[in-house]
Amino acid sequence: LAPEYPAPAGPNDVVAAIRWLAASADALGLDSSHIAVAGDSAGGSLSAVACQQLRDSDVTLCAQVLFYPSTDLSPAGDKLLSRQQNSAVPPLTLALMKAMSDPFVCHFDRTDPRVSPLRAADLSRLPPALIFTGECDVLRDDGRAYRDALQQAGVAVDYY
Template sequence: MQADPFDPARLTPDVLAVLTGMAASGAPTLESLPIAEMRQAYLQVGALLGGEPMPVGQILELQAAGPAGPIPLRLYLPRTGTAPYATTVYLHGGGWSLGDLDSHDKVCRRLVHTAGCAVVAVDYRRAPEHPAPAGPDDVVAAVRWIAAQATELGLDASRLAVAGDSAGGSLAAVACQQLLGSEVALSAQVLFYPATDLSPTGDAFDSRRRNGAVPPLTLEAMQAMSGPFLCNGFDTRDPRVSPRFAADLRGLPPALIITAQCDALLDDGRLYRDALNEAGVPVEYIEYPGMIHGFIEMAGVLPAARTAMEQAAAFLGVHLDLAAIRA
């Protein structure tokens, strides 16, 4: 598919200023870099644009038992309230190849501070070292472990949600599907501009053409990140990588889906919303005009990122029965 030419007029002024600054820096595009350098460059997004780290009560480094060994976790506890804490498991974005506990540290801190719940970030295995389905399998195992160890960790397994952005939004949706009917009862899911279709069907989405030249997630960047994830010929319609193709979505927890108008993954979020609605799953959908992919990581320069986090906090407040929501 050939993407439409990039039209800066469609962006909000603050987004345009961010992209203009990125272009002026002379930094190479992500897709032009080797994987190790891509990862380092991705870390700079949060470091430069994420704002000041929000205060939390305590941070603990943990490990969950995984299918291929220990899975690193980072537990953030709020400054207010008492154990057992309602908890959100957060899954970072980065196209299944980039991102880690540090790339989304500011995002997780802001969620803890704003919602008043505990947050557990998961450092799942990434491609190309670990292609599909390694990352999805790690996430499901980690959520199971967190639920099983909740009492020991001071968490409330009866008030457990999942959230994530981009590839992490996909992984959050996968976790809800894979754990449905299990001993783990998830109360809610928050999906920030999720990738829900890595099949050829998704390649033909109108938003991929319309927004495929809009930085930072161009079609070339998408391929550079998701290509290694699927490099072993894994079925692109398998729900573990394309959750839109799950056979039955009935009974999934209530969802909040937040998308960006100028994002190549816009249709991924819209169509997953429609599929959940058709299955009778309660869905709240918010589309940010003039926003780009990755904006949730830019809370230091984009007020929309802060607003989106407040909306996520309000949603979690209802479905996790939080006593108070910190604004």
């Protein structure tokens, strides 16, 4: 979706797709009360953002499954310990992460929760989360920080 369609196109598209799925659930033979979102890396971020944006809507998500999610593209995110410790660990080095994310957020506020879901003012009432991170992953502490923030907001989280 970047750079041809920079932020917030990606999050908006994900929310639109989930809304379509929920509205079409009966026609598709699906139970709309069992819709969950899942994603890895930037997809984990998109899944987290979708949960936040749909929280007060007519669409109810039953779970969010986040695999090593990118949750903070703000300058504060650059200070996360795992980004320093694992900056050169392949396959996702810090340089590669920035090369992929910079075009997406080129002219967008990096603290906006639509690209940095950790920066959302309110994380309460979100669906239960299952978060996976890798010990030697540059995004490890993104997932840990999001886990902590969700738990502080009263959201059930399983973390591995």
